[in-house]
Amino acid sequence: MTPDTTNFMLAGYAVIFSVMAIYIASLFLRWRTLQQDLIILQEMQENK
């Protein structure tokens, strides 16, 4: 008889999609922070 291993499968796919989502979010957040830094630095350079 085939064992019921559905919970393990769901846990596996939860890990896959969660880790990928976290990484994509980290890329977005780092991009946004760097853009803000760039704007501030450009303003500082203009005021110099």
Added chain:
Amino acid sequence: MERQSLALQILNIVSAILLAVATWMVFFYAPTEAVMGQVQRIFYFHVANAWVGMLGFIVAAGAGIVYLRTHNQKWDILEVAAVEISLVFFLIAIVTGSIWAYPAWGTWWTWDPRLTTAAILEMIYLAYLLLRQGIEDPERRARFGAVYTLVGGLSVPLTFLSIRLFRTIHPALIGTASSAAQGGFDMTAPMKLTFFFSLFTFSLIFVVLLWHRIRLGRLAEKVEQLKLKVMQ
């Protein structure tokens, strides 16, 4: 603000669609394996993640070689991008492998040659990112990174071949598995199609993420240079 190119925007959409199709195939198209049951479906994305992880480490080693020859900073940006993305995918492969192992082998983890080499590989590149952060001079940092990824890259074929060279319980997909392998299975045609489709999808996702991470690296470099100018 630098906009994404049209090609990248298209690739974003295509990779999202392909991921949705691959997920549908895994859950609804591929048949349930008779011995292991539903957990066998982890295999499709587990192998795809491991493949992309190893691919990125090889790309990083290649970028390292080109950097050492040209000393062009863009190869350093590519190298870091490839390592970072591969670390994420390879971590997914290790964790999903462990989740699959419990019902298949009766344990979450065993110091089997494949699992051990995979864990070492992940730690080698985790150390790469940590050590890089300790070097302030961009040129020294890039040179260190290039040499490190070149040497670290040697562990990729060792990890890949470990299930063929050593006695291991990890099943082999290509070539002959070790006689001690447990949890192997023969793929039917829909299983093969789902598997190769997943491999292709994750390869494309790797390219898209690499592109995004390179853009981030370029922006970070721009900010770093501007910071130095302002501070002078």
